[in-house]
Amino acid sequence: MALENICGMDKVPFMRTFGALTSEQTIEEIRLASSNMDNPFAIKAPPFERPRERLNELAAQSKVRMDFDHGTTTVGFVYQGGIILCVDSRATSGKFIGSQSMQKVVQVNKYMLSTMAGGAADCSYWDRVLTRECRLHELRYKERLSVRSAARFICNVAAEYKGMGLCMGMMLAGWSPEGPTLVYVDSDGLRIPGKVFAVGSGASNALGILDTDYQFHLSDEDAFELAFRAVYHATMRDIFSGGLVRLYHMDQNSWRNVANKDCQELHEEYSKE
Numbered sequence: 581m582a583l584e585n586i587c588g589m590d591k592v593p594f595m596r597t598f599g600a601l602t603s604e605q606t607i608e609e610i611r612l613a614s615s616n617m618d619n620p621f622a623i624k625a626p627p628f629e630r631p632r633e634r635l636n637e638l639a640a641q642s643k644v645r646m647d648f649d650h651g652t653t654t655v656g657f658v659y660q661g662g663i664i665l666c667v668d669s670r671a672t673s674g675k676f677i678g679s680q681s682m683q684k685v686v687q688v689n690k691y692m693l694s695t696m697a698g699g700a701a702d703c704s705y706w707d708r709v710l711t712r713e714c715r716l717h718e719l720r721y722k723e724r725l726s727v728r729s730a731a732r733f734i735c736n737v738a739a740e741y742k743g744m745g746l747c748m749g750m751m752l753a754g755w756s757p758e759g760p761t762l763v764y765v766d767s768d769g770l771r772i773p774g775k776v777f778a779v780g781s782g783a784s785n786a787l788g789i790l791d792t793d794y795q796f797h798l799s800d801e802d803a804f805e806l807a808f809r810a811v812y813h814a815t816m817r818d819i820f821s822g823g824l825v826r827l828y829h830m831d832q833n834s835w836r837n838v839a840n841k842d843c844q845e846l847h848e849e850y851s852k853e
Contacts, residue, residue, distance in 0.1 A: 651781030651820020654684060654695040655810050656751045656762050657790065658775045659798045662831040663753045663760045666807035667695055668782075668815055668843075669823035680823035689714050690834055691724055692754035697780040698767065699747035706737060706748065727754040728773065731763040735771040742769060749779045755832045782814030782821040789813050800829070804838055812846040 654667045671682040684696045686707045692714065696703035710730055717725040731752050738746060748767040755761070764779065765771045776794055778786040789810040798806065807827055815821045825846060827838045 651818060652684060652697045653778070653780045653782030653786055653811050653814035653818060653821040654697050654749075654751060655778050655786050655790065655807055655814075656695065656753055657777070657794060657803075657807070658760045658762050659794075659796055659803050661798070661800045661803060662829055663762055664803050664807045665693060665695055665751070665753055665828040665830070666811050667826055668811055668821045669826065670815075670821055671700055672820050675819065677822075682823070683826075685826060685828055687835075688730070688752070688754075689724075692727060692730065692752065693828060693830060693835055694753075695751040695779065697749035702746055702748050702767070703750060706734060707750075709737075710734060726756045727752050727761040727763055728756070730754075731765045731771050731773075734765045735769050738765070738767045739769045742767070751777050751779060753830055755830070760830070760832075778810070778814075780814075780821065782811075782818035785814040785817045786810040804829070808841060808846060809850060812843065812850055815843045816847070 651672055652668060652670065654665070656663065656665045665685055667684040669680060669682045669684060670677060671679040682696075682700065686694045686696060686704070688694050688707065688711050694703075694707050694710070696707070710733060713733055714725045714730060717723075734748075734750060734752070738748065746767040748765075750765050752763045752765065753761070761773065762775065762777065763771060763773045764777045775796070776787075776790055778784075778790060787810075789806070793806055793809075804827060808825060811821075811825050815823075815825070822843050824840050824842055826840045829836055829838050
């Protein structure tokens with residue numbers, strides 16, 4: 581069967597036609613192959629027991645390099661007019677540019693956005709899971725899941741999968757009863773609420789601009805310009821960042837994509853300064 585061959589299921593003993601197993605052996609093999617299904621959030625987890633230990637064993641046997649190079653630049657800050665998120669769009673695998681149009685701002689719901697840094701597959705999957713959890717919370721309790729609670733959910737996931745290759749660096753932005761909320765959370769289980777963040781391989785370059793010019797009482801236009809300039813300087817000094825720079829603005833009612841500018845366009849605008 582072609583699908584079994586693609587998925588590798590034909591290598592599992594109970595899927596082979598030769599050498600019949602006893603009923604007890606078959607049940608045990610099926611249990612081992614589907615043990616990750618016990619956890620509702622572990623659909624994408626490796627289909628064997630003790631994945632934290634087994635992943636390292638399998639990597640050593642197959643000589644697969646589990647630590648991959650990755651990079652991006654995402655910027656977020658809170659100011660008097662709401663929340664600004666600004667991201668690049670380059671996806672890389674080591675020094676190979678895989679895409680120049682990666683969407684790194686994900687809509688969780690109408691009142692919450694998430695940025696992606698690290699492993700694109702990890703961030704995309706857990707953002708989808710978070711979207712489901714937010715919707716279920718609304719249906720159960722007739723209220724929105726707060727940004728801090730959503731960050732706690734991702735933090736708990738990261739703690740559960742720590743040491744298993746999960747790679748994420750997210751900013752969750754949204755409007756809570758206390759006002760605009762921005763929280764950084766990563767795959768090490770770190771969760772930090774704050775006013776200004778830059779995440780990714782170009783973060784240090786972006787923070788150099790933000791630390792100098794950020795003020796809470798910025799006007800909308802000044803905030804937009806500052807975000808573009810911070811990401812631009814990061815893309816000029818970090819080979820893992822680039823492509824299209826997308827800017828999002830969030831207020832208490834909703835969010836909007838303000839503008840998208842190519843790095844070359846920003847270079848022509850800022851190189852004269």
